[in-house]
Amino acid sequence: MADVQVDARGLNCPMPIVKTAQAVKAMASGQTVEVLATDPGSVKDFAAWSKTTGNDILEQTADSGVFRFVMKKK
């Protein structure tokens, strides 16, 4: 179970990333966040966000149109 949950289902770009960045800003280093999103752009967006910010993606799954990411704050 991740430390923080972000439910961004139904939100359009860039809100899944914005909500996640807001949550991560309030987290301590090493804590994890689990994000659920339905925006089809989110797979590439979270990859780019992780690469730029250094917050690693630990898990990534897709199930019936819902993308799930677990990331760790740098």
Place this chain on the structure above:
Amino acid sequence: MEEQPVNFVVFSGTEDKLQALAVMTAGAAALGKQVNIFLQYWGLEAFSKERIDADLGLAPEAGAAGKARVEAAAKAGQAAWAETLRQAKELGEVDIQACSLSMDVLGLEESDLDPLVDGVEGVTAFYLNAGQGQIVFI
């Protein structure tokens, strides 16, 4: 090289272009990039207290079908452009400045502007803050 800011000159004041500005800004803020926004003419007018929550219409190329699609997206819960910009400002470094010449042309005072606007400056100050970063004109 030190990371350069992303700089937007906002001339247009239609909903669709402001939505594009808000999305680009929020994305940059989420990546930790500094964003500088310089408001001119109708882009500036859209940030007045009187206009910020008004229906500002769409660019002419939208047409009736485009308008229907944008309205459907709004109904489906797409955040208003001003709300997206507010969130971007909470998240990162987003500085929004009004062009002093446009303030004069439109007869606006600083007290007429929405609190999203951080201040009034001239074009020289904008270029200084823009550094070597790209400048995008909307």
